[in-house]
Amino acid sequence: MFMSCGGSEERVLPKIGVISSGRGENLRHILKAVQSGYLKARVVIVLANQPDAGALQIAREYGVASEFIDPAGSSRQEYDQILLERLGIANVDLVVLTGYMRLLSPAFISRYKNRILNIHPALLPSFKGVDAFSQALQYGVCWTGTTIHIVDEDMDSGPIVYQVPVPVRPDDTRETLKARIQRTEYRAYPRAIKMFLEGRPRLEGRRLLIDRPDTVL
């Protein structure tokens, strides 16, 4: 179900494909973690559905192949087939979503079953969907956070890999809370990917059991 990472490092470094709609700050921190040797993997391709996605520029800065794929005129199935083709050519082992704001089709999910990760800016299953920051403020929780999870057919619902809580302060605005959560994300995502790649993940029902290698970033 999952990839194995033993043997000669150069030969078996897992290949990551990133799909993004956004600024790409999570991508930047994943690339930094790869560059520093913390994350023993290679980011081989970055795909975006927005022409001005910051992720495309960041990929270029790090010398990673990147491409804007225009969703105009394609159904979700057709669009995902194009994504699958690009990821297949790059021989990707693990798909990492960073702020990708479209639902993946069942065909995509089944092609990379249990090998797609997403980050969501809340402690799932709370505050799924858009603007988790405002949802948390409106609900009045004292703690929210970030969740890295496996992507399944439903929105923000797959098995959880890693979560980090973040406090909500009484004087928080949406922007201050967002900034605090996103600072946490930048450490959490590389750590979760490392755990996922090195920790022999296995599923028991929807519980992901994972060994925790030395994940201090």
Ligand code: GAR
């Ligand atoms: C991140 O905060 C991520 O949690 C969120 O989008 C942002 C992307 O930022 N994702 C979602 O809300 C998904 N439901 P980035 O493009 O700078 O990495």
